[in-house]
Amino acid sequence: MQHSTHAAVALRAVCAAYGPTTVLREVTAAVPARRVTALLGANGSGKSTLLGVVAGVHAPASGAVERFHTERPALVVQHSAVPDSLPVTVREAVAMGRWAHRGLWRRLTAADRAIVADCMERLGIADLAARPLGSLSGGQRQRTLLAQGLAQRSDLLLLDEPATGLDAATQEAIPAILEDLCADGVTVLHATHDPQAARRADHRLHLREGRLAPEAPEREHRASADRGAAV
Numbered sequence: 133m134q135h136s137t138h139a140a141v142a143l144r145a146v147c148a149a150y151g152p153t154t155v156l157r158e159v160t161a162a163v164p165a166r167r168v169t170a171l172l173g174a175n176g177s178g179k180s181t182l183l184g185v186v187a188g189v190h191a192p193a194s195g196a197v198e199r200f201h202t203e204r205p206a207l208v209v210q211h212s213a214v215p216d217s218l219p220v221t222v223r224e225a226v227a228m229g230r231w232a233h234r235g236l237w238r239r240l241t242a243a244d245r246a247i248v249a250d251c252m253e254r255l256g257i258a259d260l261a262a263r264p265l266g267s268l269s270g271g272q273r274q275r276t277l278l279a280q281g282l283a284q285r286s287d288l289l290l291l292d293e294p295a296t297g298l299d300a301a302t303q304e305a306i307p308a309i310l311e312d313l314c315a316d317g318v319t320v321l322h323a324t325h326d327p328q329a330a331r332r333a334d335h336r337l338h339l340r341e342g343r344l345a346p347e348a349p350e351r352e353h354r355a356s357a358d359r360g361a362a363v
């Protein structure tokens with residue numbers, strides 16, 4: 133499949149703040165459509181905030197966000213908003229990804245159920261479908277959250293450190309899953325400290341103390357990603 137090279141989202145001199153504290157400073161960047169972009173940077177450099185801005189859940193203090201994607205972005209955050217005590221199964225949790233399309237109280241269609249099954253399959257959790265969410269390990273839960281994000285079938289998928297807590301085999305599987313999504317027309321932006329995932333991405337954005345840093349040479353960025361720091 134031929135990739136287009138236009139931007140799915142363009143940030144123009146975006147500043148973002150929490151109250152009086154500015155955390156993103158004059159960020160101008162493009163997220164290429166139908167590509168995997170890795171968002172890198174040290175703890176606290178502003179990655180989650182930038183994802184929130186791109187998702188439209190954190191309004192910039194100044195600057196502009198230009199959008200060329202067509203659907204509501206799917207944002208998968210590090211910690212689930214779903215409490216352990218909520219009596220939902222893995223299948224039901226993944227099906228929540230369809231609510232934006234179907235509405236909370238409408239029955240899922242056969243097509244929705246097929247999407248849910250496909251997403252569980254991709255993340256290797258089909259055998260856990262009937263398990264209560266509260267009984268899962270951290271990694272199984274993280275896979276469920278990723279499957280829920282995929283189930284939204286948005287053309288813009290935003291992931292905040294999707295490999296956190298996953299075993300090595302699943303971590304290694306993530307880049308291929310993201311590349312498959314791109315081939316299906318999805319734009320992926322994911323914050324990561326994983327050097328392999330950073331290397332495999334088509335494009336990288338580095339944040340350093342809230343500012344976009346120039347793309348580092350491969351060797352330097354690998355060393356930086358290895359120690360989980362910005363370059």
Ligand SMILES: Nc1ncnc2c1ncn2[C@@H]1O[C@H](COP(=O)(O)OP(=O)(O)OP(=O)(O)O)[C@@H](O)[C@H]1O
Nearest residue numbers: 150153155173174175176177178179180181182323
């Ligand atoms: N809700 C909040 N209220 C106030 N400050 C916040 C809030 N969320 C984040 N911050 C601050 O904003 C800065 C950027 O945080 P952000 O979570 O975007 O960084 P990050 O690069 O995603 O970090 P990490 O790698 O640790 O996830 C940090 O200094 C953080 O303390």
